Amino acid sequence: xxxxxxxxxxxxxxxxxxxxxxxxxxxxxxxxxxxxxxxxxxxxxxxxxxxxxxxxxxxxxxxxxxxxxxxxxxxxxxxxxxxxxxxxxxxxxxxxxxxxxxxxxxxxxxxxxxxxxxxxxxxxxxxxxxxxxxxxxxxxxxxxxxxxxxxxxxxxxxxxxxxxxxxxxxxxxxxxxxxxxxxxxxxxxxxxxxxxxxxxxxxxxxxxxxxxxxxxxxxxxxxxxxxxxxxxxxxxxxxxxxxxxxxxxxxxxxxxxxxxxxxxxxxxxxxxxxxxxxxxxxxxxxxxxxxxxxxxxxxxxxxxxxxxxxxxxxxxxxxxxxxxxxxxxxxxxxxxxxxxxxxxxxxxxxxxxxxxxxxxxxxxxxxxxxxxxxxxxxxxxxxxxxxxxxxxxxxxxxxxxxxxxxxxxxxxxxxxxxxxxxxxxxxxxxxxxxxxxxxxxxxxxxxxxxxxxxxxxxxxxxxxxxxxxxxxxxxxxxxxxxxxxxxxxxxxxxxxxxxxxxxxxxxxxxxxxxxxxxxxxxxxxxxxxxxxxxxxxxxxxxxxxxxxxxxxxxxxxxxxxxxxxxxxxxxxxxxxxxxxxxxxxxxxxxxxxxxxxxxxxxxxxxxxxxxxxxxxxxxxxxxxxxxxxxxxxxxxxxxxxxxxxxxxxxxxxxxxxxxxxxxxxxxxxxxxxxxxxxxxxxxxxxxxxxxxxxxxxxxxx
Ligand code: SF4
Numbered sequence: 001x002x003x004x005x006x007x008x009x010x011x012x013x014x015x016x017x018x019x020x021x022x023x024x025x026x027x028x029x030x031x032x033x034x035x036x037x038x039x040x041x042x043x044x045x046x047x048x049x050x051x052x053x054x055x056x057x058x059x060x061x062x063x064x065x066x067x068x069x070x071x072x073x074x075x076x077x078x079x080x081x082x083x084x085x086x087x088x089x090x091x092x093x094x095x096x097x098x099x100x101x102x103x104x105x106x107x108x109x110x111x112x113x114x115x116x117x118x119x120x121x122x123x124x125x126x127x128x129x130x131x132x133x134x135x136x137x138x139x140x141x142x143x144x145x146x147x148x149x150x151x152x153x154x155x156x157x158x159x160x161x162x163x164x165x166x167x168x169x170x171x172x173x174x175x176x177x178x179x180x181x182x183x184x185x186x187x188x189x190x191x192x193x194x195x196x197x198x199x200x201x202x203x204x205x206x207x208x209x210x211x212x213x214x215x216x217x218x219x220x221x222x223x224x225x226x227x228x229x230x231x232x233x234x235x236x237x238x239x240x241x242x243x244x245x246x247x248x249x250x251x252x253x254x255x256x257x258x259x260x261x262x263x264x265x266x267x268x269x270x271x272x273x274x275x276x277x278x279x280x281x282x283x284x285x286x287x288x289x290x291x292x293x294x295x296x297x298x299x300x301x302x303x304x305x306x307x308x309x310x311x312x313x314x315x316x317x318x319x320x321x322x323x324x325x326x327x328x329x330x331x332x333x334x335x336x337x338x339x340x341x342x343x344x345x346x347x348x349x350x351x352x353x354x355x356x357x358x359x360x361x362x363x364x365x366x367x368x369x370x371x372x373x374x375x376x377x378x379x380x381x382x383x384x385x386x387x388x389x390x391x392x393x394x395x396x397x398x399x400x401x402x403x404x405x406x407x408x409x410x411x412x413x414x415x416x417x418x419x420x421x422x423x424x425x426x427x428x429x430x431x432x433x434x435x436x437x438x439x440x441x442x443x444x445x446x447x448x449x450x451x452x453x454x455x456x457x458x459x460x461x462x463x464x465x466x467x468x469x470x471x472x473x474x475x476x477x478x479x480x481x482x483x484x485x486x487x488x489x490x491x492x493x494x495x496x497x498x499x500x501x502x503x504x505x506x507x508x509x510x511x512x513x514x515x516x517x518x519x520x521x522x523x524x525x526x527x528x529x530x531x532x533x534x535x536x537x538x539x540x541x542x543x544x545x546x547x548x549x550x551x552x553x554x555x556x557x558x559x560x561x562x563x564x565x566x567x568x569x570x571x572x573x574x575x576x577x578x579x580x581x582x583x584x585x586x587x588x589x590x591x592x593x594x595x596x597x598x599x600x601x602x603x604x605x606x607x608x609x610x611x612x613x614x615x616x617x618x619x620x621x622x623x624x625x626x627x628x629x630x631x632x633x634x635x636x637x638x639x640x641x642x643x644x645x646x647x648x649x650x651x652x653x654x655x656x657x658x659x660x661x662x663x664x665x666x667x668x669x670x671x672x673x674x675x676x677x678x679x680x681x682x683x684x685x686x687x688x689x690x691x692x693x694x695x696x697x698x699x700x701x
Pocket of ligand 1: 009010011012013014015016039042043044045046047048172173174175
C-alpha cells in the first residue's frame with residue numbers, strides 16, 4: 001500500500017498543496033492536493049516535476065570543516081566557539097546570519113530568536129529582502145503593519161485585474177491558471193498588464209501598458225489625481241478611515257500630463273483607457289510583484305498603488321484590493337517571525353521600545369537587539385569591509401543571486417569565518433565555507449510555510465533522512481545551547497517551536513498587532529501533525545475566519561487609520577553613452593532561483609536550455625547581434641555572456657535576462673554579476689530591473 005502525505009510545494013509564494021506518494025519500492029510521485037484552498041488540485045510545471053528533483057546526487061550528507069568530513073559535535077562546537085569569540089572581541093554586530101525564504105517558519109523563528117534575543121544584534125537578513133521587502137515597507141507605511149488585505153479568491157471575483165510588475169503566467173503559474181479560468185467563465189472580466197516586456201501573461205490581457213522601467217509611480221500618481229475628480233472617489237471612506245489624502249493628492253496633481261507621458265513612455269490614449277477602466281470598475285484587484293518591489297523606488301510604487309485603493313475604498317472587500325504576490329514559498333512566514341533585519345518577531349517593530357521589551361520578556365533573554373541590523377546589500381558590504389567577521393548563510397546561494405555578485409563572492413571568500421547550511425555539497429557559495437552543515441531538503445523537512453494570501457500550511461516529511469543531514473532549526477538550537485543559552489533553545493521538535501511562535505503572537509504578548517495566531521498557542525504535537533491550511537489571524541478562542549482586512553477601516557496605526565503617502569516620481573533612466581541599455585532581470589517558467597533543484601530535471605531544463613538575453617530586433621541590428629549568437633552584457637560591476645534571443649516582446653532600449661544560471665553551467669553565466677547594488681532607500685530592496693549595461697556580440701579573442 002503506497003503512503004500518501006499532504007505537504008506544500010517548496011517553490012513559489014502561491015503555496016500549492018501537494019500530495020506526495022511513496023510506493024513500496026520507494027518511488028515518489030506527486031499530484032496537486034484537491035482540498036488545498038490555494039490550488040484546488042492544480043500544479044504548475046515546477047510543482048509537477050518535484051519528484052524528479054529529490055535524488056541524492058550532489059547532496060551534502062555530512063558536516064565538513066575546511067573541506068574535511070567531521071562529526072556534528074565537532075562542527076557545532078566550532079561554530080559556537082568562533083561566533084562567541086568574535087562577539088566577545090568585536091561585539092554582537094560583528095556577526096550575521098543571511099537566511100532564506102526557503103527556510104520553514106520554525107527555522108526562521110529559531111534563527112531570529114538566537115540573533116536578536118541572545119546574541120543581541122539585528123544582523124539577520126534574508127534573500128526575501130530581494131523579493132518583497134518593498135511591499136513590507138509599503139504596507140507598514142500605509143496600514144501600520146505588514147498586512148496583506150485580501151485573498152486569492154479576490155483575483156477571481158474581480159471585474160478588473162491589474163497585474164503590474166508581475167509575469168503571473170511564469171512566476172505564479174497556479175494563480176494565473178485560476179485567473180485565466182475566471183476570465184473564461186466571465187468574459188467581461190478585464191485584465192491589464194503593466195510591464196515593459198510583452199510577457200506570456202499578456203496573452204490574456206485586454207490592455208498591455210509597455211511602461212518605461214520605473215514609470216509605475218508616475219502612472220499611479222496620475223491615476224490618483226484622475227480618481228480624485230471622478231465619481232469613484234470615496235470621501236466617506238477617506239474621511240472615516242484615512243489620513244493624508246490632501247498631501248498625496250497635491251503631490252499627484254502636481255504631475256502634469258507631459259511629465260506623465262514622458263515618465264511612463266505610454267501613449268495618452270492607453271493611459272486614458274487604463275484610468276477609465278479603474279474609475280468605472282468597482283471590483284478591482286491590483287496585483288504586484290518583483291517589477292514593483294525590485295526598484296530604487298519600490299516602496300513608493302507600493303504606496304502609489306495603495307493610495308488608489310484607499311481613495312476609492314476598494315480594499316478588503318470581495319474582489320477588491322491591492323495584492324502583493326510574494327516570490328518565495330515562505331517569504332511571508334519569515335516576515336511573521338521577524339526574519340528581516342528591521343523587524344521583530346510576530347510583526348512587532350524593532351524601533352519600538354515597548355515591542356522590544358515585550359519580546360525580551362517573552363523570551364526571557366539576556367539582551368534584545370536595540371536597533372535594526374544590516375539589510376542584505378549592506379550586510380555583504382559590511383562583510384567586504386571587515387565589520388562582519390563571522391557569517392552563517394542558510395539555504396541560499398548569494399554568490400549567484402545577490403547584486404554585484406562578484407563583489408559578494410570576494411567578500412565571502414575574505415570573511416574570517418563562514419558557515420553554510422545547505423542541502424548541496426557544491427554551490428557557488430558552499431565552496432567558500434569554513435564549515436558546511438548538511439540540511440534537510442523538501443520531503444525531509446517538517447514544519448510550516450505561509451503563502452501570499454496569509455495561509456499557513458504544513459510541509460511534511462515523507463523521505464528517509466539521508467546521511468547525517470539535520471533540520472536547520474536543530475542546527476541553530478544546538479549552536480544556541482553551545483553558546484550558553486540551553487534553556488531558551490531546548491526545542492525537541494518543530495511543533496514546540498510553532499507553539500512558542502503562536503504564543504508570542506497572541507494578543508496578551510503582542511499588544512494589538514495584526515498577526516495573531518494565539519489560537520494555536522500551546523498546540524500539541526498531534527494537532528500540529530494534523531494541521532490543515534488556515535489563514536491568519538486566528539486569535540485565541542476564535543475559528544480561522546477573517547479572510548480580509550480593512551473593509552471597515554481597522555488599520556494598525558495607533559489611531560486606527562490608514563496613511564496616504566505623498567510619493568514622488570523617481571528619476572528612472574540610468575543609461576549613458578557607455579552603458580546605453582536597461583537590463584531587467586527576472587525568472588523563467590521552469591526554473592527556480594539558482595537551479596540547484598530544478599536544474600536536476602531534464603524535463604524542466606528542456607523548456608529553456610541555457611541562459612539568454614532578450615533584445616529587440618532593431619537593437620540587435622544596430623549592435624550587430626545575431627539571433628542565437630553569444631552576447632556580452634557588461635556594467636561597471638561585472639560581465640555575463642549569454643545567448644541572444646531577438647524578439648519584439650522586448651521593448652527597444654531594454655534587455656531581459658533570467659537570474660537562474662550559475663557559473664557551474666558556464667563561465668560568466670551569472671547575470672547578477674552585472675547588477676549594480678542600488679537599493680530602495682526605505683526597504684533596502686535591490687533595483688534589479690533597471691540596470692544600465694552595454695551589450696555587444698561576444699568575441700572570444
Ligand atoms: Fe509550486 Fe508555485 Fe507552481 Fe504552485 S505555482 S506548484 S507553489 S511553483
